[in-house]
Amino acid sequence: MVIDDEAFDSVMKERLTLIGSWAALVAGFTGEHVGEPRLIVTLVGPPLLHVDFKFVRVSDFAERVEDPDILWDRDGGLADSLAERPPTTSVPDLQRIEDRFWIWVHYGATKLGRGELFEVIGFLGYLREAVLGPLASARVGAAPRGVRHLESIAPDEARDLRATLCGYDRHEAGQALLAGVRLYRRWLDDTGAAIERHRHAERLAVRYLHDVIDQAS
Template identity: 50%
Template sequence: MELVGVPEHLRVLAESVVAEAEKDPRVVAVIAGGSVASGTSDEYSDLDLVIVCTAEGQPELLAGAEEFAGRVGPLLAAFTGEHVGEPRLLIALFGSPLAHVDLKFVTPDGLRERVEDGVVLWQRDDTVDRVRKESVAEWPQPDAQWIEDRFWVWAHYVAVKIARGELFEAIDALGMIRAAAIAPLAGIGRTTRPAGVRRLETLAPELVPALKETVATADAADCLRALKASVDVYRTVRERVQVVRRTAAEEAVVDFLG
């Protein structure tokens, strides 16, 4: 079995998933996504697999997803992905050696709405090929105006949390601002697969010194400093896009920060 792009430390698990799929008539294909699909996998990569299954078989496969994973290898822990809005997903940890594997059980119709085509590791028939001919993979792209419409509300929210002494809430919110506002704008034109702050150091190395200043400790003065730094970095990356600036909100919040 030739598993194109699957790193060595995940190869045995990938082979086991394919072997289980071949034995189960409800499964029609196994597709690798994530870093395998993008060609960026390394010794630290997880394994993101889409298990394409019949519409009739999907409910049973989802109900028995953990049992399916247990047949694949030494399963240490597993849970479904409702917390990320994806109940079709089983997130699993195998070991030893430790390996993180995501198994998403998708029908052919469900495969039509996808963010990537992925690498087909195995298929029973031409179902995946037909779906790909009839639909297009679309990776969600950032909406700069959506971000600008929200950024100043978020910044004010963080400032109030700092003033109230809710420092860990403020630190979490600063991280959200990096992931939901700064990183998406910084990545425009630099990646077609934006994913929050992931690989931001590589995508925008010139921003790293300024981004370091957006990280705060559990100290009110330091949180306020990091928030002001976040505003500065946001203004920098906003220069790369065309938006209707919420100038009144921007001026009011900057004045509020002092």
Template identity: 75%
Template sequence: MDVPSPHARFLGDTLPRIRQDARVAGVALTGSIAEGDPDVYADVDLVLVVDDDAYDAVLRQRLALIGSWTSLVTGFTGEHVGEPRLIIALVGPPLLHVDVKFVRVSDFGTRTSDPEILWDRDGRLARALAEQPPAAAPLDLQWIEDRFWVWVHYGATKLGRGELFETIGFLAYLRETVLGPLAARRVGAAPRGVRRLETIAPEEARELRATLCGDDRRAAGRALLAAVDLYRRWSDPGDPTIERRRHAEELAVDYLHEIIARDC
């Protein structure tokens, strides 16, 4: 496993300390390091697998435990990304971003991809992976279609009000939630927002540049129209399994054009 030297030093120093806690059944690694594509800017994504009967107690002590294993600068829980089991931390110096997810042994097998097991106290981690294959949830195109035209109307209202920072932020949301995942899907990659699109989907990434803008009303309008165009082309328009919200699309896009035409 090819690991940048700061990350390797962190793992070499920290793993022996984690192993001293008898409640921890094992440690696994996910993310770009486990996938074999790390660089010096990569996070360290750890999964701490804890005995079921000790899990609640360990969860209450997470920050203190991490501070006993490494030089913790600061950390917080991951509710904002929908993962309350996660601690997002900076350690060091030198500063290193480390994500530590605490899971029960009984939950370890439930996963979207296979992690790299770094240490397995009694073989339970390996058995869990062998007994249950990974199951990545597919991108839900119907979920997106049901929402997209409401979002387009929302962005148009922000543009019409002159809230350009809101409009710029909204465009970023569309790239993260809709266009980035669709771009990744087009090249057979896992949909993960806009992460590494420049590398995994360079043609789509170039097209996404049309959705960027500064604090200029006309440029923001063009970027919104570009987002609509990309969605229409990238969302499998001929897929008969997707119920298209044509009436909502027509009304929302007409409204967007009306807003753009004002003061022009």
């Protein structure tokens, strides 16, 4: 929903009321959990349908990572703004990931060593969402969106990611962590990116992970 700049603040206060006048609103909440307070996540119906409503200023409309379908454009201005500015290509920040990855691996290994398997299982989900999913998407030229649609856009990588799944089992959890490390190394190497690799941290973190796995077996 594209709003005139001068009306934006007042519209933001009335979003749920407006949505309720457009559809049979069942429930809705704002999108701060995904870093997007302009978003309203809703259920409408019945039959129940999940609909996300994002409210943006006219002046911000052209800032995007992909082209939207415009359903209604009062004077053609929205189409013109898209034509003037191409989408911004979204790619994973590989240096940011590398700066953190081996600290994360050590964190997961400490939880495994303590037997906090729920923590390990949650941590593996985070690695797929924040690291491995975006790398998998980048391998096929798709925008990084965690693991969303990965089975359809990157089926080979999605199949490889199955190795990072585990049940509530210490041995399985350790093997899943090792699988995550192997995939990260391979997929990062395949990018050929010129980033600073933290090899010393990598060696120590992986050695620690192996030590924890050996002690648990």
